[in-house]
Amino acid sequence: DVNLAKFHSDMGDCQSCHVEGKLKDINKTITDSQTHENAQCRDCHGGYSELANDKLHFDPHTSHLGEINCTSCHTAHAKPELTCNNCHNFEMEMPFANSKAKKKWDGDWNQEQIRKAIERGPVETVDVIVVGGGSAGFNAAISAKEAGANVVLFEKAPYTGGNSMLAAGGINAVGTPQQKKKGIEDKVKWYAEDAMKGGRYQNDPKLVQILAEESAEAVAWLESLGANMDDLKRSGGARVERTHRPSGGASVGPHIIDTLRKAADKRDIPVRVNSRVEKIVLNDDKSIAGVVVHGRHSGYNMVAADSVVLATGGYGMNKQMVAYYRPTMKDMTSSNNVTATGDGVLLAKEIGASMTDIDWVQAHPTIGKDSRILISETVRGVGAIMVNTDGQRFISELTTRDRASDAILKQKDQYAWLVFDEQLVKKKKMVRGYEHLGMLSKANTIEELAKITNMKDLPKTAAAYNKYQAAGKDEAFGREDMPLNLSKPPYYAVKVAPGIHHTMGGVAVDTDANVLNLQSWKMDGLYAAGEVTGGLHGYNRLGGNAIADTVVFGRKAGENAAKFALEK
Ligand code: FAD
Ligand code: MEZ
Known part of the structure; x- marks a missing residue:
């Protein structure tokens, strides 16, 4: 069968994509993120701007996914599949591709391989492991790094972004210069009241208060990383205009994720894609020992750390979980990224974490x-x-x-x-x-x-x-x-x-983003932020409050995870 790999090796040899050396050495040098291979693609074919083609009705090289790995779509040894068609139904030509196939990032979690990886012991040690490369994960990783920790971020998909990358409307904040400039009177109290009313007063008021109080700082922080949040509008359930987004009304998610990717890169934070965390490992005294990560090429390995931040997003695309927790919604379509499969809930439950409002789906x-x-x-x-x-x-x-x-x-x-x-x-x-x-x-x-x-x-x-x-x-x-x-x-x-659209329930956390166990005690070294958590939004989340959540509590999770690891 001719595929992308054969096509390239016929023109040159395996080294046109991989590093020089014998085949067995080449296999050892392929990282899960396929960094070298992707650099080779760009070297020969040019970057996304060079590949952009304005004659195409849908141009995958100028999509809202941004500049992701070429190998996200152009897999070489297997039939390539169009990432876009996870959500769309584009008829698009791609070399050697199966244009109708839908990608699926999940497979079975191999318990035997997990056990063996733990038995072999850690292949690497860091201070903080962040699981998930959406807005909460990036905010946590950047904050942990800025607090002095050695941090690594694992992302199961071939590209980062998750549901965050799809966010359209904006991020809610009160007391920003943008509101002042437009003469909008708003109060922390109003923000909190609106969120509580929208959530049918089932929200954790302490979490809501923090979200409201720190929302303006969250926008300022994104701006300090290079984001533009100059446009303002009103969302359902809000009494004033407090939803911030890029000027001109562009979608907020792709812009934030692009900003966060660059900020992480600038700080030399290793962001490893194609790396699914399948287990949180505990020491005998129940403290955090690390995780087992399933890398696309490296296989199953344990990575040690004193702190782990779960930022794996919601479960809106996990049909089984929706059918179990919210049977009336099991046949509904979903706006979510295919990555939203509730892994964090499973990972945390397995080690005794408590869940809040887990059956509340928006x-x-x-x-x-x-x-x-x-x-x-x-x-x-x-x-x-x-x-x-x-x-x-x-x-x-x-x-x-x-x-x-x-x-x-x-x-x-x-x-x-x-x-x-x-x-x-x-x-x-x-x-x-x-x-x-x-x-x-x-x-x-x-x-x-x-x-x-x-x-x-x-x-x-x-x-x-x-x-x-x-x-x-x-x-x-x-x-x-x-x-x-x-x-x-x-x-x-x-x-x-x-x-x-959104799973409001999830892992129970306190105001420091610490995960709580079934007795509501904090689980030392385990933190969570973003859609994987429950409690903040109550029965119904207001538009714009999720991105605010990922920034406010993502940062808190990262800072506290770093502090815990560095003080241990
Ligand atoms: P995500 O962004 O989903 O990131 C989680 C990441 O973790 C994913 O990349 C996933 O692949 C990775 N992951 C999962 N499991 C593992 C694992 N086992 N190992 C490694 N990695 C893993 N909210 C707003 O406030 N404003 C909006 O305008 C808005 N618009 C939206 C539009 C759409 C279409 C959607 C779907 C949601 C929208 N939301 C909006 C909601 C908001 O985008 C999400 O709730 C929020 O972005 C979730 O961020 P997160 O970082 O928690 O999770
Ligand atoms: O917060 C959201 O989910 C949101 C604002 C979505 C949207 O309709 O744009």
């Missing part, structure tokens, strides 16, 4: 119908209206996600439309992305849009909404903020339905 009301693409809440926040299949509004567009999702599921055919006009498209760069993906219906008049979408009452609804907007009072559903009317053609509509 449905996001507006995932593109029959797709995995999130239509960001900011589309409603910036001004879109939401209507049913007849074109009638049925709830305030700015209500919380659980309420909006429930309301959609009560409509005919259990889906809805978001309707907006050109004014909104001008304000929100990401809407162009939905158009590019072919998700939008478009017309020059509201009547024409009503006709092509079969929404008979849309013209009447739009006229009434415009009246409420001009008067500044939504007499139908009490929407608190109506930044735009529907008056500037072309007009657009996108079909949306609820899908699994």
Whole structure:
């Protein structure tokens, strides 16, 4: 069979990709991250900017994944698979590829290999191990390093980013210079109250208070690393504009992950992809001994450390876990990255960690119908209206996600439309992305849009909404903020339905990001942050609070993990 490896070796030899030496030596030099091999790809073919091709409708080299390893898609000895098609259905040519295949990062955890790795003992020792390369993991790793620790980050996928890389709307913060500049009055108390109300008062108030108090510092920290968070908008359940994102309204996730990747690189933090942690190892006295990591090439090995930070994200893409914890949602689509398989919950449970609210799963009301693409809440926040299949509004567009999702599921055919006009498209760069993906219906008049979408009452609804907007009072559903009317053609509509978006429950933690055991005692040396944890968001997370969580508690986890290891 001709594959990418054979094609290259026919032109030269194995050394065109691998380091010089005999085959057995070559095998020893391939790192799990395939650093040398990827540098070779770039040497011969150029970087992503050189490979960018503006003639392609979908150009994988300019995607929201950023500059990831070439080998994330172009595997050489096996059939390459398009990473993009984990979420999309692109018809794309790729050399030697199986364009329809969906990638799956998970396999079985081999208990026998894990046992042997522990028996052999550690191959490496560091102060802090961070498990997971999303926003929480990067923030933890950078903070641990800045606190003086020797740190390594393991990421199971061939690229970092996780769900964080998909974040669209923004990060919530109160008391920022951005809010001041726009004259927005906000208070830590209001932020905390909104989060508690959104979470149906099931949140841990101590965690919420910290999130609110340290949110502005979180934005400042991201900016200090090079991020731009200059745009502001309002999210569902928030009483004021406090969701920060890059200027122009670009998606927040790719920007943050790009910033964090560069910051980690600048600090020489080893970020090892293709490296799945499959066990947290304890000493006889139950203190942390390290982890067993399953590397793509290196196999099973134990790495020792006094502190471990779990930042493995949620379980929104683990069908079995969803079916077990939240059976009513088991057949729903999900906006999540394929990496969100709940590994951290399994790893922590196995060594006696306690779980909080583990069965609380959030449905996001507006995932593109029959797709995995999130239509960001900011589309409603910036001004879109939401209507049913007849074109009638049925709830305030700015209500919380659980309420909006429930309301959609009560409509005919259990889906809805978001309707907006050109004014909104001008304000929100990401809407162009939905158009590019072919998700939008478009017309020059509201009547024409009503006709092509079969929404008979849309013209009447739009006229009434415009009246409420001009008067500044939504007499139908009490929407608190109506930044735009529907008056500037072309007009657009996108079909949306609820899908699994966030797992609010997870590993129990205290305010220092320490993991708690079944007796609610902290487990010395074990920390967790981000979507793997439970307690902060209560029954329903507000938009923009997850990224804030990953930065505030990711940093705390990293700092405390470093302190613990260095003081031991
Ligand atoms: P992730 O970013 O998911 O990272 C976890 C990483 O751990 C992954 O890379 C994974 O591969 C790795 N990993 C898992 N198991 C292992 C293992 N065993 N070994 C090694 N590595 C492992 N929130 C907001 O606040 N604002 C938004 O605008 C927003 N938009 C969103 C849009 C979408 C489409 C989605 C899906 C979510 C959005 N969220 C948003 C939620 C938010 O993005 C996530 O909750 C948050 O980013 C989770 O960050 P994390 O670091 O905890 O996990
Ligand atoms: O916090 C989120 O999940 C969020 C803001 C998502 C979105 O709709 O953009």
